[in-house]
Amino acid sequence: MRMVSLFNIASTAPLMLLTVTALGQRSTAEEYIAQWEEVAVHAMKEHGIPASITLAQGLLESGNGNSELAREARNHFGIKCTPDWTGGKSYHDDDRKNDCFRKYKDAADSYEDHARFLQRPRYAALFELRTTDYKGWAHGLKKAGYATDPRYPQKLIDLIERYELHKLDSGGKPSRTAPAPKPATTKPRPSAGDEVIVSVDGSRPIQRNAFGMKVVTGRKGDTYRGLADELGVLAGQVAKWNDQDKNAAIVEGQVLYLQPKRNQAKEAKEHIVSSGESLWSISQVHGIKLEKLAVYNGLANDAPVKPGTRLVLRRPKR
Structure with a gap:
């Protein structure tokens, strides 16, 4: 069976890679490629899908195999449940709360299901298209509705060219040397006290703000789905952490949380509303959940607030 053959190929990956995952460390793009390139090449021979495209999608959608969905459900491509799906299930917030995603016994099954x-x-x-036409495939996937992120094709192409995955399409091997990171086109502006703790593909710094919470800075053209693909998480999850719908616009320079906000502010006890502020923007400034901020002040989540209003940021004492 094809599923078995893919599993057998995947099982020959270096033990070191499995150990890294078992220890809970984040795998790199190079480690991910080394582990799954033979599976991707086999899928190309069996199904006619460029190995470069399969690997780039796996890298992008699973965050190098580090995403929660990849780790918990062995689902590297974000494939959701369908009415005829009889396999395992894993529930995560995405388009809807507790969306059903397919759960596999082995990640190789995820590759076969993707094919x-x-x-x-x-x-x-x-x-x-030819299997060597990775650019045509990247744009064709977007045109066929595989992804809604307008930058999806270019993200695939960038990964393919950065890691030389196109060599797999013609029987070659990508370089094992990590490429030099591309410089960021827009530099985030960290607030005082912010600390850069990790970088996504060398271009998107993840910071800890003054409250010790993980954040990134929005860039021009960002979407929640595109950001989620870049970071290896689900769009619905990132939007939920920021009290927004996943289709909401992201403004350049906007601070975006990569973890749940707190139930109450850590530093300040109250906030005096300034002109142009909303409950949501205030909740982002202080890292407090919008719903909690509204409840503490007897307001609806979308209630307007007048300049000069004094808002409490912590649970009132009874």
């Missing part, structure tokens, strides 16, 4: 997923009629035009 079958692309056999659907809507993707038929892609198979008229």
Whole structure:
């Protein structure tokens, strides 16, 4: 069976890679490629999907295999449950609260399922392209509705070229040397007390703000789904952490939380509203959940607040 053959190929990956995952450390893009490139090449030979495209999608959508969905459900492509799905299930917030995602016994099964997923009629035009035409495939996936992020094709192309994955499409091997990170086009402006703790692909610094919470700075053209793909998390989860709908606009320079906000402010006890502020923007400034801020002040989440209003940021004492 094809599923078995993919599993057998995956099981030959270096033991070191499995140990890294078992110890809970974050795997790098290079480690991910080394572990799954043979599976991607096999899928190309079996199904006609460029190995570079499969690997780039896996890298992007699983965050190098580090995303919660990849770790807990062995789901590297974010494939959701369908009415005919009889396998395991894993629930995460995405388009809806507690969306159902497919859960696999082994990540190799996720690769096989991804290959079958692309056999659907809507993707038929892609198979008229050569397997070496990774750019055509990247743009074709977006055109066929695989992703809503307008930057999705370019993200795939950037990964393919950065890690030389296109060499796999013609029988070659990508370089094992980590490429030099590309400089960021827009530098985040950290607040006083912020600390850069990690960088996403060398270009998106994740910081700890003055409250010790993980944040990133929004860039021009960002979307929650695009940001989620870049960071290896679910769009609905990132939007939820920031008390917004996943289709909400992200403004350049906006601070975005990468963890749940607190139930009450850590530093300040109250906030005096300034012109142009809203309950939501105030909740972002202090790292407090919008719902909690509204409840503490006897307001609805979307209630307007007048300049000069004094808002409490902590649970009132009874």
